[in-house]
Amino acid sequence: MKFVNSYKDKMRKYNEEHNLTYYIDTMGCQMNENDSLKYAGILEGMGFKKGNEDTANVYVFNTCCVRENAENTLFGRLGMLKRRKINNEEIYIAIVGCMTQQEHILEKIKKSYRFVDIVLGTSCMSIFPEKLYDTIVNDKKKIEYIDVSNNLEEDVPIVYEDKYKASVSIIYGCNNFCTYCIVPYVRGRERSRKPEDIINDVKRLAKEGYKEIMLLGQNVNSYGNDFEEKYTFPMLLKDLEKVEGIEIIRFMSPHPKDFKDDLIEVIKNSKKVARQIHLPLQSGNTEILKKMNRRYTKEEYIDLALKLKEIPDISLSTDIIVGFPNETEEQFLDTLDVVRKVEFDQIYMFIYSKRTGTIAAKMEDEVTYDEKVDRLERLKKLYEETLPKLNAKMIGKEYKLLVEGKSKNNNKLYTGRTSQNKVVVFEATNNDVGKVVNVKIDSEHLWYLKGSIVR
Numbered sequence: 001m002k003f004v005n006s007y008k009d010k011m012r013k014y015n016e017e018h019n020l021t022y023y024i025d026t027m028g029c030q031m032n033e034n035d036s037l038k039y040a041g042i043l044e045g046m047g048f049k050k051g052n053e054d055t056a057n058v059y060v061f062n063t064c065c066v067r068e069n070a071e072n073t074l075f076g077r078l079g080m081l082k083r084r085k086i087n088n089e090e091i092y093i094a095i096v097g098c099m100t101q102q103e104h105i106l107e108k109i110k111k112s113y114r115f116v117d118i119v120l121g122t123s124c125m126s127i128f129p130e131k132l133y134d135t136i137v138n139d140k141k142k143i144e145y146i147d148v149s150n151n152l153e154e155d156v157p158i159v160y161e162d163k164y165k166a167s168v169s170i171i172y173g174c175n176n177f178c179t180y181c182i183v184p185y186v187r188g189r190e191r192s193r194k195p196e197d198i199i200n201d202v203k204r205l206a207k208e209g210y211k212e213i214m215l216l217g218q219n220v221n222s223y224g225n226d227f228e229e230k231y232t233f234p235m236l237l238k239d240l241e242k243v244e245g246i247e248i249i250r251f252m253s254p255h256p257k258d259f260k261d262d263l264i265e266v267i268k269n270s271k272k273v274a275r276q277i278h279l280p281l282q283s284g285n286t287e288i289l290k291k292m293n294r295r296y297t298k299e300e301y302i303d304l305a306l307k308l309k310e311i312p313d314i315s316l317s318t319d320i321i322v323g324f325p326n327e328t329e330e331q332f333l334d335t336l337d338v339v340r341k342v343e344f345d346q347i348y349m350f351i352y353s354k355r356t357g358t359i360a361a362k363m364e365d366e367v368t369y370d371e372k373v374d375r376l377e378r379l380k381k382l383y384e385e386t387l388p389k390l391n392a393k394m395i396g397k398e399y400k401l402l403v404e405g406k407s408k409n410n411n412k413l414y415t416g417r418t419s420q421n422k423v424v425v426f427e428a429t430n431n432d433v434g435k436v437v438n439v440k441i442d443s444e445h446l447w448y449l450k451g452s453i454v455r
């Protein structure tokens with residue numbers, strides 16, 4: 001469905017006199033961040049200027065329901081905005097994204113947060129301009145839930161904040177129903193974007209000077225499964241490799257069960273696909289993996305990870321959940337065993353948290369919170385022991401990276417990420433920013449490396 005904003009001109013006209021500003025509060029994953037850039041594109045197209053958190057007129061919450069604390073964050077922030085409404089400030093509040101697709105949240109908003117103006121689910125960008133115009137200009141407000149979660153919206157304007165790196169969604173939704181995850185219920189079934197739409201987006205970005213792209217999807221390697229004619233994720237990578245100007249291609253996240261040899265071959269032979277793969281493990285125990293409905297075993301995961309590690313200079317990152325319902329000590333030790341064998345460069349680790357509406361939320365759980373915290377600490381310790389060893393292997397070698405700008409912690413130094421997604425700081429000049437340079441690694445400092453540009 002092509003995105004058409006028939007309210008653009010009318011709203012621009014209104015904004016010429018009223019100068020309204022917007023602020024977008026984004027929670028959750030990179031898919032949500034990408035959606036927020038599109039909301040910014042829609043708003044700026046309608047004449048709204050970017051404002052700040054304390055004074056903006058249009059406040060958009062782009063919500064997530066993967067982590068429990070996101071709910072508390074949303075309702076806490078709504079409470080603060082209520083004061084501005086009571087003080088008769090000109091403020092309009094929209095809540096969009098995953099959280100609004102959950103019935104109990106919608107009921108809570110309707111009951112206790114009636115000052116909210118617009119509530120829309122995922123894939124509702126086509127409706128957003130009309131709702132916003134009606135709220136602001138026609139003073140019409142109605143909290144309603146609109147289910148268009150299976151839409152595929154094309155040509156939505158987008159405002160990137162970075163000048164050299166951009167994200168491009170390639171597939172929406174998920175068919176996997178991992179038992180702990182709410183995503184398939186709130187983002188709908190898998191819908192792959194047409195290859196030509198993605199390739200055109202990437203060509204346009206290259207023309208605008210972008211050097212690095214991140215391909216996004218809940219499960220990128222099931223891209224194309226919904227097409228009648230065969231066109232797969234490895235085929236898409238090969239086509240994108242041909243786009244001149246793009247130098248680094250990353251993707252997030254693949255599912256281990258769909259990671260086949262043809263994808264490994266494409267990565268191995270590519271000059272642009274990053275030498276970094278995010279391969280979510282979740283648990284290292286086969287029984288727990290079965291309860292999670294992950295559809296791979298401990299052994300299958302290790303085989304795949306070690307096969308990937310044969311690609312020269314590759315780095316692996318992963319997600320791990322500790323304390324899944326009734327996870328035993330022995331089962332947790334399997335997770336540590338996989339971490340020891342695979343040696344991940346980055347681990348995003350979480351204590352299991354119940355999401356209402358998922359199968360795992362109904363599972364009995366006798367593991368205490370203290371035990372879960374203890375497991376998380378032990379996992380963290382093991383990871384921090386492994387990391388310096390992996391970093392040290394990079395010392396003395398040269399890596400290509402995009403100079404992103406000044407380091408946040410030391411404004412005399414500049415920063416960038418290697419293809420392996422390692423942060424490197426080095427001396428450079430403003431002229432180097434936006435260029436791809438070779439950097440030699442001099443030393444490792446756990447979370448970052450120090451290097452020098454090879455001129």
Ligand code: SF4
Pocket residue numbers: 174175176177178181182183184218219255
């Ligand atoms: S693959 Fe599993 S964890 Fe990932 S989005 Fe789909 S259901 Fe959730």
